[in-house]
Amino acid sequence: MTINETRHDWSINEIAALLDQPFNDLLFRAQSVHRAHFDPNRVQVSTLLSIKTGACPEDCGYCSQSATNDTGLERERLLPVEEVLEAAQAAKDNGSTRFCMGAAWRNPTDRNLDQVIEMIEGVSNLGMETCVTLGMLTDSQALRLAAAGLDYYNHNLDTSPEFYGQVITTRTFQDRLETLDHVRRAGIRMCSGGILGMGESRRDRASMLSQLANLPRHPESVPINLLVQVEGTPLFGADALDPFEFVRTIAVARILMPGSYVRLSAGRSDMSDELQALCFLAGANSIFYGERLLTTPNAETDHDERLFERLGLSFETVDTAERSAPGPCTRQAV
Numbered sequence: 001m002t003i004n005e006t007r008h009d010w011s012i013n014e015i016a017a018l019l020d021q022p023f024n025d026l027l028f029r030a031q032s033v034h035r036a037h038f039d040p041n042r043v044q045v046s047t048l049l050s051i052k053t054g055a056c057p058e059d060c061g062y063c064s065q066s067a068t069n070d071t072g073l074e075r076e077r078l079l080p081v082e083e084v085l086e087a088a089q090a091a092k093d094n095g096s097t098r099f100c101m102g103a104a105w106r107n108p109t110d111r112n113l114d115q116v117i118e119m120i121e122g123v124s125n126l127g128m129e130t131c132v133t134l135g136m137l138t139d140s141q142a143l144r145l146a147a148a149g150l151d152y153y154n155h156n157l158d159t160s161p162e163f164y165g166q167v168i169t170t171r172t173f174q175d176r177l178e179t180l181d182h183v184r185r186a187g188i189r190m191c192s193g194g195i196l197g198m199g200e201s202r203r204d205r206a207s208m209l210s211q212l213a214n215l216p217r218h219p220e221s222v223p224i225n226l227l228v229q230v231e232g233t234p235l236f237g238a239d240a241l242d243p244f245e246f247v248r249t250i251a252v253a254r255i256l257m258p259g260s261y262v263r264l265s266a267g268r269s270d271m272s273d274e275l276q277a278l279c280f281l282a283g284a285n286s287i288f289y290g291e292r293l294l295t296t297p298n299a300e301t302d303h304d305e306r307l308f309e310r311l312g313l314s315f316e317t318v319d320t321a322e323r324s325a326p327g328p329c330t331r332q333a334v
Ligand code: SAM
Pocket: 056, 062, 063, 064, 102, 103, 104, 105, 106, 133, 134, 135, 136, 155, 156, 158, 194, 195, 225, 226, 227, 228, 229, 230, 266, 294
């Protein structure tokens, strides 16, 4: 395969063979693919805000917000629009180009959507890209979000179809694929990835990546999260993942989805600078920036600034993104 080829027909065995490569060979290939598609020294920066926290009816085994998990998290109602816009303006002032709003819902009601649409319009008016993650969507809800000008919808596959049942029982893997299909058909850019370090095998990581890479179009954004272990969740105390395995997964995501932004997502606050540098070398080119993820702390912003300086990385602006990256519809086969 040439470094510019984009495929949608990967077998799990082919992906497992990539993951099995010697580390140096894998990183060299991933960095070569990365350079053919992106400026290697620029990183897209998003900021997260939990707009509705806790008391979620789903039973996701990793999540602080599930009502089934006794994590001591205080539930909060949907935030007022003004509060959301203040947080978005602060994120913009700190250099973020995208504002991602997350809600602890199984799915939004149509009334919920009215309120979220006000937030999306307000954030867009500040000149930021918008992303929301609200749970499952019907096709008409996705169309409403598209009409409101939403840029990205985040909905993760989380893990492989084979391992999925050990993590979540209240909705199926197929439900997730259906929501992604509604998002795609509505013309909204897709943000979808998963979580590593939940006790899954390397084969499960290959299988999850095959699900993402074999979608009819690759997600424009692929968040790779390292499990943030939250006390009171079933996955608290899971065996730590070998950090090189995390880097390998980023590298393979980069090779399989060459035109997508691969986000070094949750878990950075537990990572060394050297590990994060390896992730950028492997082709990660997006992060969450700011004090918090949704309910847990993120890497410190001062620390991130120093890290970027030491590595000679810069934040991507909306303008540089347009120059260095493929738009959602132009460079990928359907
Ligand atoms: N409730 C919606 C849903 O699940 O679709 C949206 C919010 S949910 C918190 C968004 C994603 O955050 C999850 O799908 C999962 O991939 C990620 N996530 C949640 N808790 C996490 C944790 N402790 N560590 C890593 N990622 C996590």
